[in-house]
Amino acid sequence: xxxxxxxxxxxxxxxxxxxxxxxxxxxxxxxxxxxxxxxxxxxxxxxxxxxxxxxxxxxxxxxxxxxxxxxxxxxxxxxxxxxxxxxxxxxxxxxxxxxxxxxxxxxxxxxxxxxxxxxxxxxxxxxxxxxxxxxxxxxxxxxxxxxxxxxxxxxxxxxxxxxxxxxxxxxxxxxxxxxxxxxxxxxxxxxxxxxxxxxxxxxxxxxxxxxxxxxxxxxxxxxxxxxxxxxxxxxxxxxxxxxxxxxxxxxxxxxxx
Ligand SMILES: C[S@@+](CC[C@H](N)C(=O)[O-])C[C@H]1O[C@@H](n2cnc3c(N)ncnc32)[C@H](O)[C@@H]1O
Numbered sequence: 001x002x003x004x005x006x007x008x009x010x011x012x013x014x015x016x017x018x019x020x021x022x023x024x025x026x027x028x029x030x031x032x033x034x035x036x037x038x039x040x041x042x043x044x045x046x047x048x049x050x051x052x053x054x055x056x057x058x059x060x061x062x063x064x065x066x067x068x069x070x071x072x073x074x075x076x077x078x079x080x081x082x083x084x085x086x087x088x089x090x091x092x093x094x095x096x097x098x099x100x101x102x103x104x105x106x107x108x109x110x111x112x113x114x115x116x117x118x119x120x121x122x123x124x125x126x127x128x129x130x131x132x133x134x135x136x137x138x139x140x141x142x143x144x145x146x147x148x149x150x151x152x153x154x155x156x157x158x159x160x161x162x163x164x165x166x167x168x169x170x171x172x173x174x175x176x177x178x179x180x181x182x183x184x185x186x187x188x189x190x191x192x193x194x195x196x197x198x199x200x201x202x203x204x205x206x207x208x209x210x211x212x213x214x215x216x217x218x219x220x221x222x223x224x225x226x227x228x229x230x231x232x233x234x235x236x237x238x239x240x241x242x243x244x245x246x247x248x249x250x251x252x253x254x255x256x257x
Contacts (some may be wrong), residue, residue, distance in 0.1 A: 003172070005093070005127075006097060007097055008094045008095065008097065008125060008127065008128040008129065009094040009095075009096065009097050009098040009099040009100060009128075010088060010094075010098075010099045010100075010101065010128070010129040010130065010131055011094060011100055011102065011118065011121055011128060011129070011130045011131075012031050012035060012099060012100065012101040012102065012106035012130075012131045012132070012133065013104055013112075013114045013118060013130070013131070013132040013133075014031045014032065014101045014102065014103055014104060014108070014132065014133045014135070015028060015053055015104050015106060015107045015108045015133055015134050015136070016028055016055060016103060016104060016105060016106075016135055017054065017105075017106065017135045017136040017141070017211065018105065018106055018136060018137070018138040018141040018142075018143070018210050018211040018212075019050070019053075019054055019105070019118055019209060019210065019211035019212035019215075019232075020210075020211030020212070021054060021055075021057065023135075023136045023141060023211055024054065024055065024073050024135075025133065025134070025135065025136075027133050027254075028133050028135060029058065029183075030101070031101050031123060031131075031133055032055050032058050032059075032101060035099045035100070035101035036064055036098065036099070037063070037064045037093045037098055037099065037100045037101070038052075038059065038063050038064070038065050038066065038100075038101050038103055039064055039066045039068055039086070039089075039090060039100050039101065039102040039103065040052040040065055040066070040067055040068065040103050041068050041070050041102075041104075042067050042068070042069055042070070042112050043068055043069070043070065043071055043072045043105070044069060044197045045067065045069055046067075048154045049103070050105050050232065051103035051104055051225055052065070052103060052170045054105065055103060061242060062070055065080055066089055066090070066093075066100070068082075068085075068086040068090075068102075068117075069085075069086075069087060070082050070083075070086070070113050070188065071233070072247070074163065074164020079116070081125070083113075083116040083117055083119075083120050084116045084120055085092070086120075087117055087121045089121035090102070090117065090121055090123065091124060091125060092127050094121070094125065095125075101125060102114050102117060102118075104135060105134050105135075105212070105232075106136065106137045106138045107134050107135040107136070107137045107221045108132050108133070108134070108135065109132060109134075110137045110159070111161065111182060114132075118130060118132075124192070126143060138182075138207075138210055138211075138232070138234060139159060139180040139182070139234055139236070141193050142207040142210045142213050142214075142236060143164060143180075143236060145207060145211075145215070145217065146205045146217055146219075146236065148178075148205060148236050148238070149242045150176075150178050150180070150236075151177065151178055154178040154244065154247045155178065156175065156176040156177050156178075157176060157178050157180070158175070158176035158178070158179045158180065158241075159180040159182070160172065160179070160181065160182070161181070161182045161183040162181040162182065162183055162184045162187050162235070163183045163186060163187060165187075166187060166190045166191055166193075166194050169191065169194065170194050170198065173194040173198065173200065173237060173242075174242065174243075175241060175242070176239065176242065177238065177240075177242050178236065178237070178238050179236075179237045179239070180234065180235075180236055181234060181235040181236075181237065182234050183231070183234075184229065184233055184234060185229040185230065185231055185233060186204070186233050187226055188224055188225075188227075188229055189226065191235070192221065192222060192224065194205070195221065195237070196222070198207060199241075200237055200238075200239060201221060201222055203237060203238045203239065203240060204221045204235055204237040204238075205217065205218070205219050205221070205235065205236050205238065206218040206219075206221050206224055206233065206234070207233065207234055207235075207236070208229070208230050208232070208233040209230060209232045209233065210234075212232075214230075
């Protein structure tokens with residue numbers, strides 16, 4: 001005899017873009033409209049959720065908002081219990097057959113908290129359906145806003161949190177034409193030292209809260225030294241002097257072959 005397993009609700013990871021409501025995709029807007037349970041990440045109970053703010057005009061009394069707390073910490077051991085609690089809270093609904101839309105700033109699979117919660121839900125309920133709706137990443141919006149092409153032709157593009165360490169960033173700048181630096185806030189002064197030393201200060205642009213009312217673009221990045229910055233800020237750095245090795249083209253099919 002097989003035990004009856006009731007059908008699970010679907011977990012949706014919904015990318016909402018960087019903050020400008022006009023950058024919410026039609027698919028994301030539809031997911032928010034049709035999903036009753038909206039999971040919103042907050043850094044502390046009762047704190048404002050940036051993702052929630054992006055869709056503020058689309059949340060109705062018919063929605064149930066599930067606040068999930070993820071403290072602003074980087075240690076996975078501190079965060080793991082929060083990912084697990086969040087997954088449990090989501091499972092309460094999925095197990096009743098209710099869909100849950102986890103609201104994400106930017107894109108869900110680009111350095112997003114959703115990744116950890118999704119993995120935990122998939123571990124606990126391998127058969128629960130999951131749908132991930134891509135969103136416009138903050139760095140895509142920042143590149144367009146500042147007219148900074150990210151990569152063309154045989155350029156290389158690297159995206160990483162600056163908190164990996166300034167030495168890592170410096171190495172990436174030797175190997176990539178464009179380096180996108182997320183989470184610049186805690187290491188800005190050290191980054192500025194490195195940019196000055198490598199002659200790249202003039203090739204960097206800083207963007208605060210792209211797509212929001214508080215958006216700011218700073219091209220004179222040296223002026224950021226000692227300034228209090230926002231977590232939602234990033235830097236794009238181009239290295240025009242990157243030494244390019246010959247590109248291997250052997251895997252391209254030959255014409256007429
Ligand atoms: C945890 S990552 C999330 C990235 C997000 N999933 C995305 O696709 O854009 C957080 C970092 O993304 C960057 N970020 C997110 N939203 C931003 C915005 N509106 N303006 C500037 N940077 C932003 C900041 O560097 C921030 O520290």
